[in-house]
Amino acid sequence: MQGPVAASPRPRRVFVLGATGTIGSATVRALVARGHEVVCLVRPRAGVGGRLGAQDSARLLPGAALRLGDAGDPASLSRDGFRGERFDALVSCLASRSGAPADAWAVDHRAHVHALRAAREAGAAQVVLLSALCVQKPRLAFQHAKLAFEQALIGSGVDYSIVRPTAFFKSLSGQVERVRQGKPFLLFGDGRLTACKPVSDDDLAAYLAGCLDDPQRRNRVLPIGGPGPAVTPREQGEELFRLLGRPPRFRRVPVALLDAIIGGLSAAGRVLPSAAAKAELARIGRYYATESMLLLDPGTGRYDAAATPETGRETLFDFYARLVRGDEALPQRGDHAVF
Numbered sequence: 001m002q003g004p005v006a007a008s009p010r011p012r013r014v015f016v017l018g019a020t021g022t023i024g025s026a027t028v029r030a031l032v033a034r035g036h037e038v039v040c041l042v043r044p045r046a047g048v049g050g051r052l053g054a055q056d057s058a059r060l061l062p063g064a065a066l067r068l069g070d071a072g073d074p075a076s077l078s079r080d081g082f083r084g085e086r087f088d089a090l091v092s093c094l095a096s097r098s099g100a101p102a103d104a105w106a107v108d109h110r111a112h113v114h115a116l117r118a119a120r121e122a123g124a125a126q127v128v129l130l131s132a133l134c135v136q137k138p139r140l141a142f143q144h145a146k147l148a149f150e151q152a153l154i155g156s157g158v159d160y161s162i163v164r165p166t167a168f169f170k171s172l173s174g175q176v177e178r179v180r181q182g183k184p185f186l187l188f189g190d191g192r193l194t195a196c197k198p199v200s201d202d203d204l205a206a207y208l209a210g211c212l213d214d215p216q217r218r219n220r221v222l223p224i225g226g227p228g229p230a231v232t233p234r235e236q237g238e239e240l241f242r243l244l245g246r247p248p249r250f251r252r253v254p255v256a257l258l259d260a261i262i263g264g265l266s267a268a269g270r271v272l273p274s275a276a277a278k279a280e281l282a283r284i285g286r287y288y289a290t291e292s293m294l295l296l297d298p299g300t301g302r303y304d305a306a307a308t309p310e311t312g313r314e315t316l317f318d319f320y321a322r323l324v325r326g327d328e329a330l331p332q333r334g335d336h337a338v339f
């Protein structure tokens, strides 16, 4: 939880997309706390699996004005969202919930292209975009979709802050429950193939909100992690067992197994669309099993923990401690539960 925050020196009228998501809802809290006037376009059924009705979304986003509509539909974006009014900035945490190729291109690219146009028509001079650090090594459809919009934004002439965070706490909490139930922690390889500097929802939200006021974050692509040091999956497992007061138990999963699954699903995917979709999800899983969420040094092709910028103070291990004590509920991971 964040302490009191300083008000923005220049409160603005901000249009927010993706407000019902994990980072979007935290970002709305951060914007409201800084004194901005926040207007969000949310779907009538929002949240993981459409579990949030309009009243639930309103409870999730206190202090913000809610408008019901569909950011994926350009007509709704203008009619229900911007409504011909003036805004100073667009902040977008909108992202495909599945990462499946068609959805990623529809949401991470096309919806953003329309939103950028509508925001400019509304007079917005600044755009803050939640992207992802993994686009620095694009291998997956959703990464290409994100990059395509990043390029469109950079080329648009509007002031931008493209924020590329490392891993979120929710994506690193998928094994808390199985370990609590006495099962081993699953590792790819020896559990040291990758590392990341996890960033909390509120720390990332504060960073995103701060982009509106910090000239150093303007017209820049901003890789960002939480407070270091970088942690490996093995260290995550060790900490969980320590917090539970149990001896560590790991089960190693060979990366080759994922390759075999991807191969099988891709072959089946030539005739079965559902298998093709699963193959892409398996490719996403393999990517995160083998690529670090740290800054990539283009010269060496290596990930560089020390060079990965940091923000905030909340650590993943503080979060694990709260989960284990029961002070915090396990985050809803929805479609991302696959990785």
Ligand SMILES: NC(=O)c1ccc[n+]([C@@H]2O[C@H](COP(=O)([O-])OP(=O)(O)OC[C@H]3O[C@@H](n4cnc5c(N)ncnc54)[C@H](OP(=O)(O)O)[C@@H]3O)[C@@H](O)[C@H]2O)c1
Residues within 6 Å of the ligand: 017, 018, 019, 020, 021, 022, 023, 024, 042, 043, 045, 046, 047, 048, 070, 071, 072, 093, 094, 095, 096, 097, 107, 130, 131, 132, 133, 164, 165, 166, 167, 168, 169, 171, 336
């Ligand atoms: N997970 C990680 O560790 C990690 C790390 C770095 C970067 N990232 C990036 O962070 C982003 C995900 O952030 P998050 O976890 O906060 O997202 P999230 O919880 O999945 O929320 C996504 C938001 O986008 C909205 N949305 C999705 N599809 C939509 C559609 N078709 N039409 C209208 N709205 C739609 C959702 O609205 P509804 O509530 O109506 O569905 C929700 O508000 C992605 O870009 C990801 O690449 C993730």
